Amino acid sequence: MTGELTTTTPVARGVDAPAAAPGTPGGSGGRARGARRLPPSLVVGAVLVGLVAVVGLVSLVWTPYALDDTGTGERLAGPSAAHWGGTDRLGRDLLSQLMTGAGNALVVAAASMLVAGVLGVAVGVLAGATRRWVDVTLLSGVDLLIAFPTLLLAMLIVTVRGASLSSAIWAIGISGAAVIARVTRVNVARVLREDYVTAAHAAGTGWWGVVLRHVVPNVWPTLLVQLMLLGGGAVLAEASLSYLGLGAPPPNASWGRLLQEAQSTMLVQPWGAILPGLAIVVAVLGLNLLGDGIRERTDPNLRGDR
Amino acid sequence: MSALLEVQDLTVTTSTGRRILDGVSWSLDAGGRLGVVGESGSGKSMTALAVLGLLPDGMRATGRVLLDGEDLLALPPRRLARVRGGQVAMVFQEPLTALDPLMTVGRQITGPLRLHRGLRGAAAREEAARLARLVHLDDTERILGSYPWQLSGGQRQRVALAMALACEPRVLLADEPTTALDVTVQAEVLDLLDHLVDRTGVALVLVTHDLPVVARVARDLVVMRDGRVVEHTSVAAALAGGEAAYTRELVGAARAVTGLPGGGPAAGAAGVAAAAARRPAPEEETR
Amino acid sequence: MRAALLRIGALLISLVLASVVVFVVLRLLPGDAAGATLGVGTTTDQLDQLRSELGTDQPVVTQYVQWLGQVVRGDLGTSFVSRLAVADLITQKLPITVPLSLSAFVLAVLVSVPLGVIAAVHRRGPVGVAVSAVSQLGVAVPVFWVGVLLVLVLALQARWLPAGGFPRTGWDDPAAAVRSLVLPVVTVAIAMSAVMVRYVRSATLDVLDQDYLRTARSLGYGRWHALARHGLRNAAVPVVSILGIELATSLLGAVVIENVFALPGLGTLLLDSVTSRDLPVVQALVLGLTAVVLIMNALVDLGQRAIDPRLRAKEVAA
Numbered sequence: 001m002t003g004e005l006t007t008t009t010p011v012a013r014g015v016d017a018p019a020a021a022p023g024t025p026g027g028s029g030g031r032a033r034g035a036r037r038l039p040p041s042l043v044v045g046a047v048l049v050g051l052v053a054v055v056g057l058v059s060l061v062w063t064p065y066a067l068d069d070t071g072t073g074e075r076l077a078g079p080s081a082a083h084w085g086g087t088d089r090l091g092r093d094l095l096s097q098l099m100t101g102a103g104n105a106l107v108v109a110a111a112s113m114l115v116a117g118v119l120g121v122a123v124g125v126l127a128g129a130t131r132r133w134v135d136v137t138l139l140s141g142v143d144l145l146i147a148f149p150t151l152l153l154a155m156l157i158v159t160v161r162g163a164s165l166s167s168a169i170w171a172i173g174i175s176g177a178a179v180i181a182r183v184t185r186v187n188v189a190r191v192l193r194e195d196y197v198t199a200a201h202a203a204g205t206g207w208w209g210v211v212l213r214h215v216v217p218n219v220w221p222t223l224l225v226q227l228m229l230l231g232g233g234a235v236l237a238e239a240s241l242s243y244l245g246l247g248a249p250p251p252n253a254s255w256g257r258l259l260q261e262a263q264s265t266m267l268v269q270p271w272g273a274i275l276p277g278l279a280i281v282v283a284v285l286g287l288n289l290l291g292d293g294i295r296e297r298t299d300p301n302l303r304g305d306r
Numbered sequence: 307m308s309a310l311l312e313v314q315d316l317t318v319t320t321s322t323g324r325r326i327l328d329g330v331s332w333s334l335d336a337g338g339r340l341g342v343v344g345e346s347g348s349g350k351s352m353t354a355l356a357v358l359g360l361l362p363d364g365m366r367a368t369g370r371v372l373l374d375g376e377d378l379l380a381l382p383p384r385r386l387a388r389v390r391g392g393q394v395a396m397v398f399q400e401p402l403t404a405l406d407p408l409m410t411v412g413r414q415i416t417g418p419l420r421l422h423r424g425l426r427g428a429a430a431r432e433e434a435a436r437l438a439r440l441v442h443l444d445d446t447e448r449i450l451g452s453y454p455w456q457l458s459g460g461q462r463q464r465v466a467l468a469m470a471l472a473c474e475p476r477v478l479l480a481d482e483p484t485t486a487l488d489v490t491v492q493a494e495v496l497d498l499l500d501h502l503v504d505r506t507g508v509a510l511v512l513v514t515h516d517l518p519v520v521a522r523v524a525r526d527l528v529v530m531r532d533g534r535v536v537e538h539t540s541v542a543a544a545l546a547g548g549e550a551a552y553t554r555e556l557v558g559a560a561r562a563v564t565g566l567p568g569g570g571p572a573a574g575a576a577g578v579a580a581a582a583a584r585r586p587a588p589e590e591e592t593r
Numbered sequence: 594m595r596a597a598l599l600r601i602g603a604l605l606i607s608l609v610l611a612s613v614v615v616f617v618v619l620r621l622l623p624g625d626a627a628g629a630t631l632g633v634g635t636t637t638d639q640l641d642q643l644r645s646e647l648g649t650d651q652p653v654v655t656q657y658v659q660w661l662g663q664v665v666r667g668d669l670g671t672s673f674v675s676r677l678a679v680a681d682l683i684t685q686k687l688p689i690t691v692p693l694s695l696s697a698f699v700l701a702v703l704v705s706v707p708l709g710v711i712a713a714v715h716r717r718g719p720v721g722v723a724v725s726a727v728s729q730l731g732v733a734v735p736v737f738w739v740g741v742l743l744v745l746v747l748a749l750q751a752r753w754l755p756a757g758g759f760p761r762t763g764w765d766d767p768a769a770a771v772r773s774l775v776l777p778v779v780t781v782a783i784a785m786s787a788v789m790v791r792y793v794r795s796a797t798l799d800v801l802d803q804d805y806l807r808t809a810r811s812l813g814y815g816r817w818h819a820l821a822r823h824g825l826r827n828a829a830v831p832v833v834s835i836l837g838i839e840l841a842t843s844l845l846g847a848v849v850i851e852n853v854f855a856l857p858g859l860g861t862l863l864l865d866s867v868t869s870r871d872l873p874v875v876q877a878l879v880l881g882l883t884a885v886v887l888i889m890n891a892l893v894d895l896g897q898r899a900i901d902p903r904l905r906a907k908e909v910a911a
Contacts, residue, residue: 144607144614147886149845152879155867156618159875163868236735240849243737244864256735263741263853267749277738285733358811363717383815391813398811403804406823408830408901417822418812453902469812 042293045228048286052279056103063096067251079271086271088262094272098279100253105235105283108169112234113227115173116180121223123177124184125211129192139185145178150237158246165248172237176230183226187219221298228291232284239280255280309333310509311357311394311477314370318349318356318533321364326352328533329369334477334509334526341520341541342513343556344530350513351399353530354479357511358396359386373477392422395470399482401462405454411465412450415472422473437468440505442498460491464498471506478503481513496522517560521545529553596905597895604891611883612664616657619876670873674866679877682862688764689858693774694847697781698840705786706832709793713801714820716794724790731787736846740780740853747776757855777854781846785839792835796828803827830901837889844882 077087085094127138154171161167191197197214205213241247242256250257255276262272311334318327327349334340344350356367359378371378373393378386398404405414415437416430425433431450438446441464454462463483470478480499484492500523503510512524520527520541527544529536529552537550548554651659663670669679712724748756754776760769800806801824809819848860855861859878866874898904 144610147607147890148611148883149841149886151845151848152882155863155875156615156879159867159870159872160619232733236733239735240737243735244849244852246864246867256737259738259741263744266741266745270745273738273741273745277735277741280735280738281730281733284735285730288729288733360807360810387810387813387815389813390811396808396811398804398808400804404808406805406809406827407903408826409823417809417814421813453906455903456906466808469808472812 039293039296041289042297045286045289045291045293048282049290052102052283052286053106055099056106059096059099059103063093063099065093065096067092067096067100067253078269085275086269088258088269088272089265094258094275097253097258098255098275101255101258101276101279102283104165104248104252104254105238105280108165108172108238109231109234109283109287111169112172112176112238113231115169116176116230117223117227119174119177120180121184123181125188125215127181128185128188129207129211135185138181142178142181142185145175146182148175150175150233151240154237154241154246158241163241163246163249165252168238168241168247171241172234175237176234179230180223180226183222184219187222188215191215191218221294225291225295225298228287228294232287232291235280235283235287309372310336310338310374311511312370312372313353313357314372316353316356316367316369316371318352318361318365318367326365326533327356327367330530330533330535332528332535332538334511336476337507337509339503339510339523339525340512340528341524341526342511342528342530343515343517343520344536345515347532348530349533350515350530351481352533354396354481354511354513357479358390358394360390360396388422391418391470391475392473393475394477394479395473395475396479396481397463397466397470397483400486401459401466402454402486404466405462407453407455409453410450411452411454411457414454415450415465415469418469418472433472434468437472438465440471441465441468441502443468458491459487460495463487463491463495467495467498467502471502471508474506475508477511478508479511479513482515483512484519485514485516492519499523517556529556596898600891600894604887607887608884611887612661612880613657615876615880615883616660617653619872620653620656669877672866672871672874674869674871674874679873682874683859683877683881686857686859686862689759689774689856690844690847690851690860693777693851693856693858694781694840694843696774696778697785697846698843700778700782701785701789701839701843702836704782705789706793708786709790710797710820710825710828712790712794713797714816716798725794728787728790728794731783732791734784734787736780736784737849737853739783740777740850743776743780744853757853759856759858773854773856777847777850777856780850780853781843784846785842788842789832789835789839793828793832796831797824799831800824800828826900830897833893833896833900836896837886837893840889841882841886844885848882 074087079086085098088094088097123138123142127135127142150172153175154168157167157171161170191214192210194214197210200210200214238247238254239256239259242254243260245257245260247254247256258276259273262269262276266273313333314331316327316330317325319325330349330353332340332342342350342353352361352365355361357371357378359367359381361367367379369379373389378389378394381389405411412431412434415434416425419425419430419433423433434450435446438450443449443461443464449457449461449465454465457465463486467483483499484495487495496519499510499512502508503523510523512520514520524541526539527541528538529544529548529550531552536552537544537548539548539553544553544557548557660670667680669683671677672679672682675682708724712721712728715721716725744756747753755773756776757773759773760766762769764770797820800820803823805823806819809823810816814822847858848863850856851858851860852864859882862874863878865871866878
């Protein structure tokens with residue numbers, strides 16, 4: 001429950017978290033069973049994300065009913081053989097809308113991760129690898145941005161550009177970029193101080209050579225973890241924006257908007273309010289677990305019982 | 307004469323069933339000085355923790371730890387807590403992490419005074435100051451008002467000793483008390499330990515990998531390897547050539563590196579021998 | 594003392610920077626306040642007139658300085674939509690949003706600190722595993738969905754509490770006002786607790802591994818007594834660092850949750866003004882909320898220094 005009301009993104013918490021961010025419930029004793037075995041959080045996370053991805057992709061080519069098809073079902077019906085998820089107040093099939101929502105969530109997560117990744121890595125590498133005054137300047141900007149709540153940034157951008165999918169993506173992506181930049185900077189600076197990098201420099205390897213050979217392999221697991229957590233936060237944040245009516249306008253199907261629309265009729269047809277929420281939980285939980293799992297898999301310092 | 311602290315067939319197993327200690331037995335008389343030596347991983351520190359019932363989570367101890375005939379392993383947690391600090395106290399290897407960084411030294415020393423002896427306020431502070439002087443912490447007021455990280459390693463270990471001795475325990479378990487210290491400070495703290503044992507009459511169990519340290523302070527010796535007791539003898543007998551081959555190996559190795567008495571003319575031999583000579587004879591020491 | 598002044602100086606600089614960014618973003622990105630206010634189909638003359646009325650035909654720097662001067666005097670401008678003073682609009686909404694977010698924050702702390710500590714102490718036991726699992730799930734649950742579910746079960750079906758709205762008479766009828774805030778407060782608190790429990794648990798686990806806790810137990814302190822004496826203070830250092838973020842979270846949570854429960858607070862005001870592009874209101878609210886976050890972060894830094902003498906010592910040395 002962080003993304004939508006987070007001041008920074010949940011990822012930012014990961015950065016400042018004491019020790020490694022809170023672990024997975026089932027992860028105890030992983031260390032004893034050997035490093036070969038995949039962490040359970042990685043497996044569960046991958047399965048959940050995979051499920052959302054497959055549903056989202058299928059929805060591009062096929063849904064049980066067309067999204068605007070109001071003809072067949074009765075209105076506000078519960079789940080039935082014809083409509084597995086029931087129907088909404090206009091008689092539209094809920095399952096079809098949920099499936100389309102999965103595609104929407106994937107687009108938001110992927111695009112925000114892309115924006116945050118590209119912007120954040122660029123700023124982070126620049127700050128970590130260049131002169132001190134550039135570092136200080138960039139870092140204070142990043143810190144200010146981290147303190148700036150994602151939701152407020154989104155509202156600011158929506159005020160100027162209007163509610164749209166791209167407004168949401170830019171807001172979430174820019175917020176996330178601040179976190180990615182900080183993580184990148186810390187790690188780049190750390191790696192560049194290592195003896196083997198100095199040795200590589202001494203041996204005549206150029207700057208780009210050092211970055212590609214030593215910095216990138218050292219930094220990418222941490223970045224991947226942060227990006228996964230960011231993806232989870234992005235799905236949550238987009239759902240909140242859509243719920244508030246600031247996300248992609250109809251006919252884009254967003255889980256947040258589905259939930260908002262079903263709220264007024266939920267005494268008659270509660271599934272309309274329950275199912276979109278469950279879908280959000282599945283997607284966010286999947287991305288979070290995937291992030292935790294990658295961390296457990298790649299971080300040699302992480303203790304098995306955390 | 308019945309022993310003050312007697313460890314009988316002490317066995318410690320981990321949650322995965324591995325035996326870290328296997329049938330360890332030894333005894334310590336009132337006012338005795340027992341050195342427990344062995345290389346790292348031999349289970350010597352685990353023995354001390356098991357005596358106090360402070361094993362890490364998931365480890366289980368079986369056997370008996372008799373203090374005056376009462377089995378500590380069978381005591382309910384509350385009674386065992388009264389024994390800790392009050393009857394049996396412990397000093398750990400790393401004095402920096404063993405002290406709370408956010409609490410002044412004075413408050414850390416008065417804690418056990420209040421817990422076991424009911425001292426509070428001015429009375430507790432006076433007693434803490436007396437303890438600080440006992441462990442030769444000069445500049446007492448400043449040190450009691452300091453945080454552990456503001457002190458030197460030797461000062462911290464003295465603070466830990468003061469805390470351990472605060473409630474006049476009958477047994478002091480010292481787990482590698484000088485290993486983390488600078489060489490010059492090691493000698494000071496060892497002398498202090500020697501002096502305190504004399505003065506307070508507390509029985510000492512000194513756990514260390516360092517045979518010369520044992521030779522300097524202890525009288526009896528337990529040699530451990532792979533969780534088992536290899537030999538339980540007197541320090542003098544071990545130095546004269548122990549029964550077990552492993553003991554002779556340890557003594558030989560220590561002699562080659564440092565100046566263990568009875569060996570060649572290595573540096574420091576005289577100092578250690580002098581320390582051994584200062585040690586009171588067994589007859590006087592037993593009270 | 595000097596450090597405190599430095600921190601306040603840094604806070605002021607961030608506040609000014611944040612206000613510049615917000616001000617510039619709202620004016621430089623495509624889209625224009627005058628156009629947004631008048632909507633489609635207006636003549637250029639009308640636009641020009643409104644622009645000079647708003648002062649948006651002036652250079653941005655002049656506008657910013659003028660606006661800053663007004664803010665310092667307590668004048669936050671006038672709403673494009675309602676034509677009311679923004680400061681009055683905001684003041685009217687405070688009696689709903691402030692109690693909502695503060696009580697949610699306090700409730701979340703009261704719930705998550707004990708739960709997190711218990712989860713850490715019994716990390717392998719059923720309680721610890723359950724708390725970890727629930728909080729892992731909890732951070733993935735959208736706050737508004739929690740609100741919707743609570744409304745569905747406790748308000749619509751059990752009819753224990755109102756599903757939404759706030760008494761027209763406000764706090765003149767305290768019982769009714771409190772009743773209408775119970776579900777929103779619980780909703781925000783649940784969302785916050787899921788995050789905070791994980792932090793408290795993680796910080797406590799760190800402390801539990803520390804040697805000084807073993808020292809305390811070797812001196813006769815019981816498990817919980819030792820944790821209370823040494824653990825809480827040490828664990829508080831990292832936990833306090835997120836309290837600032839969490840208070841901000843509770844504010845932002847209130848913004849979202851007010852819309853679930855149809856509470857006429859700051860969140861509803863913000864949403865309405867974003868939807869109607871009511872620039873002065875958006876600007877004042879975004880800046881106000883950001884200021885609260887920045888001030889909280891500064892207070893947290895100072896609070897950490899109060900708890901941890903090492904932070905104070907570092908400064909003296911530097």
